[in-house]
Amino acid sequence: MTATDTKLTEVTTNSMATHRPILHRAVRLSGLFVLITALTSCATGRIDPTDPIGENAKQIDGLMRLSGYLAAAVGVFVAIAVAVVIVKFRARPDDDPNDLPEQIHGNKKAELTWTIIPVILLVFLTVITIPAVFDLSGKGDGRTIKVEGQQWWWQFSYDIDEDGTPDIVTANDLVIPVGEEINLEILSNDVIHSFWIPQLNGKKDAVPGRVHHWRISSPVPGIFYGECTEFCGLSHANMQMRAVALEQDDYDAWVEEQMKASSVPTAASAKRGYDLFGQHCVSCHVVNGVYEAAANGNANLTSGYAPNLTHLMTRTSFAGSVFELYNDDGSVNIADLREWVRNAPDRKPARSDNRQGMVSFAEVLNETDLDDIVTYLSTLGGPPPLMPS
Ligand code: HEC
Ligand SMILES: [Cu+2]
Known part of the structure; x- marks a missing residue:
């Protein structure tokens, strides 16, 4: 032996x-x-790619399912074939280990079969996918909204009177009317991000120096959750957003409110918060009508440097949709808002020394300051037309 x-x-x-x-x-x-x-x-969690709501998302879902089922069929066929071969040709105890099967080189029939069948499948998938790719990148007949990716939140700008300058600048919640094919112009102000609200459409990269066009639409009112899907640095995982689809009347009311400028509050605590805001916050944040010219010139309506806070309380979420702005019972989420203002980088990793994210005020503001600032913030519009359920 x-x-x-x-x-x-x-x-x-x-x-x-x-x-x-x-x-x-x-x-x-x-x-x-x-x-x-x-x-x-x-x-x-709530970001669900398996439950398409908008037309575009349904189209993608149809293609995904079809290719998924085909792939599954091929996979099952191959698995069964492998199992049959393993069982049928297994070594048996009384086999002579030296008795090898006939040695062959190549088998035309088999090789043609396993080349032609995949080619047919792939050509079929290509033929049905290419028209969808062109269709999805076409423009819709609805309004245009500018989407800007920032480290690490999304800004949305609306040019209501179509004069080329934005009239509404907001963040986190992208508010749209139902039943309209909204055209998104997707840009980035720093690195590459990717915009993805799976229930409404697929992913589209936000690339600095380029404008990418994308469409979304929802046939029903509701809140649809999304997130950045291109790694963009420290808080990439905390860069989420939501689309809030409203009935036309609600949308019109929302626009009307957003167009209003803010004013100086009269109540004592809010007024004190307003003054503190003027001292500490306006180098980055804009509040239309009261704090537009920034101390160091960073901020203007379209600076894109920090979220425009004019109508903060009409949003459902803040800081890249990482925190809810309201509690389940409809009251303002004071706890998170206050902690955010106290020490934002502690709540959401940031590089505030490098103009990425908000700075900490832990050493600057005392408890009364924080209370007053949050009281002031709570006066900035709201509540949102639709709450998360
Ligand atoms: C150095 C610039 C800077 C300063 C100063 C600053 N912030 Fe911010 N703030 C930011 C940035 C950037 C964000 C977005 C951070 C994110 O989402 O990750 C932000 C986000 C916020 C948000 C959430 C807004 C939203 O819609 O997501 C609030 C509220 C806020 N800041 C309040 C304040 C207050 C109050 C002050 C003053 C005490 C202040 N900020 C000072 C840069 C700044
Ligand atoms: Cu990202």
Whole structure:
């Protein structure tokens, strides 16, 4: 007996013993796989790519499903074929290990078959996908909204009178009327981001120095959740956004409110907060009508440097939609707002030394200051026309 022969006999005689651990490992691995899949799908929460609502998203979903089912069919076929081969041609105890099957080189029929079938499948998928790609990149007949990616939040600008300058500048919540094909002009003010609200459409990159066109529409009112899907630095995971689709009347009312400038509050605490805001916050933030000219010239209506706060309280969320602006009972989420103003980089990682994100005021503002500033912030419009359910 040669060394190889001994080995072969060992393998054959031990096969029952070795099968079990392999089986156990396979079961354990698939358990791990299921767990990871479950956990990663938890992480996205309300961001749901499997439930398309808008026409564009439905089109993508249809293509995904079709290619998914085809791939699954191919996968099942291959798995069955492999299983059949494994069982049918397995080594049996009384097999002569030296008795090899006929050795061949190539098999025209088999090779043509497994080339032609995939080619047909791929050509089919290409033929149905290409028109969809062109269709999705076309313009809709609705209004245009400018979308700017920033480290790490999204800014939305509306040119209501179409004179080339924005009339409404807001953040986090992209408010749209239902049933209209909204054209998005997607840009970036720093690095590459990607805009993705899966229930309304696929992903579109936001690239500095380029304008990318994208459409979204929703046939029903509601809030649709999205996030940045191109790694863009420290707080990439905290760069979310939502589309808020409103009935036409509600949308018109929203526009009307957004067009109004802010005014100086009269109540004592809010007025004190307003003054503190003028001291500490206007180098970055704009409040239309009262704080437009920034101390150091960073901020103007369209600076894009920090969110325009004129109608802060008409949004549902803040800081890249990471925090809810309202509690479940409809009251203002004072706790998070206050902590944010106290020490924003502590709540959401930022590089404020590098003009990325908000600075900390932990060493600057005392408790009364914080109360008054939050009281002032709470006077900035609101409540939102639609609350998250
Ligand atoms: C150095 C510039 C800077 C200063 C100064 C500053 N902020 Fe900010 N602020 C930002 C940036 C940038 C963001 C967006 C951060 C993010 O979403 O990650 C922000 C976000 C906010 C938000 C959330 C807005 C939204 O819609 O998401 C509020 C509220 C806010 N700041 C309040 C204040 C207040 C109050 C002060 C003064 C005490 C202040 N900020 C001072 C830069 C600044
Ligand atoms: Cu990002």
